[in-house]
Amino acid sequence: MKKSIPLFLFVLFALSIPHSSVHAAESGKVVILDPGHGGEYKGTVGYSGDQTGYVEKKANLDEAYQVRSVLEKKGYTVHMTRSTDKDFGSPVHTDLRNRINIANDWAKGNNDNSIFISLHHNSDAVDPHVRGYETYYYDINNGVDEDFPPDQLQIKYSPESKRLAHIMHQEILKDVSISEGPEGITGNDLFVTRNAQMPAVLVELGYMSNPQEEALIKTSSFQNQVAQAIGKATDQFFSVFEVYDDQNNRLKIYADKEDALNYAKSRENVYVFDKMNQKRIYSNISQRYGVYHVSNPSINQWFNTKEDALTYAEHWKHTRVVDNDTGEILWSNYLLKDFIVEHPKNGILSKNYQAQSAIDYAKHWKHTAVINTKTDQVHWTNYLTKKFHVNAPSKRTLKQFYHQKPAVEYAKNWAGTEVVNSENDSVVWKNPQKGNSDPFESTEISSHARETTAVEVSKALYPNGFPKDHAYKTVILSTSTAYADALSAAPLAAQKGNAPILLSRPNKIRPEVVNELKRLGTENVIILGGPNAISEQIKQQLSSKGYTVDRIAGKNRIETNQKVNAELKNVQGAIVASSHSFPDALGAAPIAAIKNWAIVLTNEKMDNKSKAFVNFKQIAIVGGPGVVSDQVEKDLIKQNGKDRVVRLAGTQRYETQQKVLHYFREDISSSYVLTATGENFPDALSASSLAYKYNAPLVLTDDKLDPATDQFLTQYGHSSVVKHLRVVGGVLKDQVVQQITSDLK
Known part of the structure; x- marks a missing residue:
């Protein structure tokens, strides 16, 4: 580039005009190299260019090739405004306009991660002794020339242009055999730097009018x-940590990661971006409001504000808006507001999608009640009394209700019950089933081995074998030595006509198990797990006896679980549990079967196929973050909505079990209770089919009844007419069984 000539001045201050985009936006770290001049614009001819033909445009292009090679090896995406001897139009302001338009097109959509470097070589028309390197950038602090205003994005990027210029200047002076030129580092008003829509510098790599420096430049x-110095400077420029807000406005830039993290953690709704590695390393941005469609996941979107979510949702049918912090459904065009807040004089004060939302509203008023209009159940009130009592045949009150309809529905679960209006002591409903006056009985179902205990459970399930008209006549066969493949068996067994779950060792099936298959009148056997769980020899042995034998197996426990769940039909929800801990999944297994839910196993991160399976379903995560990670919970809430995801967890397995049984209490109303050890899996596994048959809770325990389990059993015994306790497996101590009996009577 020549200095102190009219053409140069015109170049500096040429006007810019709008342009149209011609390139697709890049992602990642982008460097746009601009070899100055080209075509009819030679640039400076230097000291000897008139004789040798080696003029500035040639030197600029040679250097650009070197820089591109270095940067591409470092992993940058590199574009060159020209790679041949060409110009971009005439006169010169058109050339410059088109040149920077091309560069801006490459940066479009990724401007924060793009930089522009214009490569030039200098000249002094007066003094051939002038030499050295100089750096130019647009400095907004120098003010704006109203005749030649900068691009609006360069106003934003000017501080970054300054940072890039200083890094570039220092690295080149440090690593290149060149001194600093008379202009040094200058915030100037050059056309390409002031109109670049990204951080931008123009470098003058020595004076070609100086014979010694010209000779050096050619080497x-x-x-x-x-090129190496520019590569190092580029690395240094990108080696920062940027803090952005939730609107992607850059707030701060730090050279030190910890400084960036500390700043971000002191603010809300920000994230930290590692510019060199192009990834977020921290975020506390909560896209709190989710829009969810009933069946199309591509419509689902997440927003920082409720207003944005509502505006988006109104464009679609069958959507709901969920506050994923609280789980509240804020709006829907397909759900009904079944929960009303009712006042005795003023009528309905509010209609709500969820009971808790209605309760929160009702608490602000006196004399209100929250009622489910579908069931007539009162979920909360501050003035009504529970006047409808469900009495057992012994006249003991099982439960009290505000309204008659839910009282009657509850009373139907047990023979001999009646509903009494306590205000006038009148019987408003009697169960047509006669009450059973038989005393409470406790029965142990066990044998000398886990495989034969499963056989005894099967006999209790089908004492006379499969009925002749049984639709399936199917048995599930699982390994007795490892729990992984068996954890999701209960829902499958339920859908296969409540199939018994029998057990076998991997390489040898007991004769008692073979005999039970015959006694049942089995036609189909489903083996869970691969040949290491149940051998091919056993499969062939069963096939030879005339059974249709199918195997459900994957490469690992997660894939096996997925294949089991693929067999299920019309699944309404999912129990999500750890694939490496059996108590949580087994404790919830009968409930999953009763509700037609699947059991979905997960590792630290949920498999994408499993996530797709549970999409649109109700989800209960069983176990704390130590077994099912917080990340899995966050992912499921984002995918399904907080209103459809609950975590049921205690400090240990039995407290977790109590949380599960309490949460699903309305789904298990039975005169039976089953119990088994929670310290091993086989007995509970086989017992799950029996629990499904009786619609009964399966309670796991160890040698001492946990207080949380004891509390549940006491409550269940008080509110139910329990006549039967089935103790599966012969390992529970008599003292524990006696305590359970006492709780239930």
């Missing part, structure tokens, strides 16, 4: 030194 060693 490959000098050009390589410059």
Whole structure:
């Protein structure tokens, strides 16, 4: 580039005009190299260019090739405004306009991660002794020339242009055999730097009007030194940590990661971006409001504000808006507001999608009640009394209700019950089933081995074998030595006509198990797990006896679980549990079967196929973050909505079990209770089919009844007419069984 000539001045201050985009936006770290001049614009001819033909446009292009090679090896995406001897139009302001338009097109959509470097070589028309390197950038602090205003994005990026210029200046002076030129580092008003829509610098890599420097510029060693220095400067520029807000406005830039993290953690709704590695390393942005469609996941979107979510949702049918912090459904065009807040004089004060939302509203008023209009159940009130009592045949009150309808529905669960209006002591409903006056009985179902205990459970399930008209006549066969493949068996067994779950060792099936298959009148056997769980020899042995034998197996426990769940039909929800801990999944297994839910196993991160399976379903995560990670919970809430995801967890397995049984209490109303050890899996596994048959809770325990389990059993015994306790497996101590009996009577 020549200095102190009219053409140069015109170049500096040429006007810019709008342009149209011609390139697709890049992602990642982008460097746009601009070899100055080209075509009819030679640039400076230097000291000897008139004789040799080696003029500035040639030097600029040679250097650009060297820089591109260095940067591409470092992993940058590199574009060159020209790679041949060409110009971009005439006159010169058109050339410059088109040149920077091309560069801006490459940066479009990724401007924060793009930089522009214009490569030039200088000249002094007066003094051939002038030499050295100089750096130019647009400095907004120098003010705006109203005749030649900068691009609006360069106003934003000017501080970053300054940072890039200073890094570039220092690295080149440090690593290249060149001194600093008379202009040094200058915030100037050059056309390409002020109109670049990204951080931008123009570098003058020595004076070609100086004979010694011109000779140096032509050498490959000098050009390589410059390229390496520009590569280091580019690395240094990108080696920062940027803090952005939730609108992607950059708030701060730090060289030190910890400083960036500390700043971000002191603010809300920000994230930290590692510019060199192009990834977020921290975020506390909560896209709190989710829009969910009933069946199309591509419509689902997440927003920082409720207003944005509502505006988006109104464009679609069958959507709901959920506050994923609280789980509240804020709006829907397909759900009904079944929960009303009712006042005795003023009528309905509010209609709500969820009971808790209605309760929160009702608490602000006196004399209100929250009622489910579908069931007539009162979920909360501050003035009504529970006047409808469900009495057992012994006249003991099982439960009290505000309204008659839910009282009657509850009373139907047990023979001999009646509903009494306590205000006038009148019987408003009697169960047509006669009450059973038989005393409470406790029965142990066990044998000398886990496999034969499963056989005894099967006999209790089908004492006379499968009925002749049984639709399936199917048995599930699982390994007795490892729990992984068996954890999701209960829902499958339920859908296969409540199939018994029998057990076998991997390489030898007991004769008692074979005999039970015959006694049942089995036609189909489903083996869970691969040949290491149940051998091919056993499969062939069963096939030879005339059974249709199918195997459900994957490469690992997660894939096996997925294949089991693929067999299920019309699944309404999912129990999500750890694939490496059996008590949580087994404790919830009968409930999953009763509700037609699947059991979905997960590792630290949920498999994408499993996530897709549970999409649109109700989800209960069983176990704390130590077994099912917080990340899994966050992912499921984002995918399904907080209103459809609950975590049921205690400090240990039995407290978790109590949380599960309490949460699903309305789904298990039975005169039976089953119990088994929670310290091993086989007995509970086989017992799940029996629990499904009786619609009964399966309670796991160890040698001492946990207080949380004891509390549940006491409550269940008080509110139910329990006549039967089935103790599966012969390992529970008599003292524990006696305590359970006492709780239930």
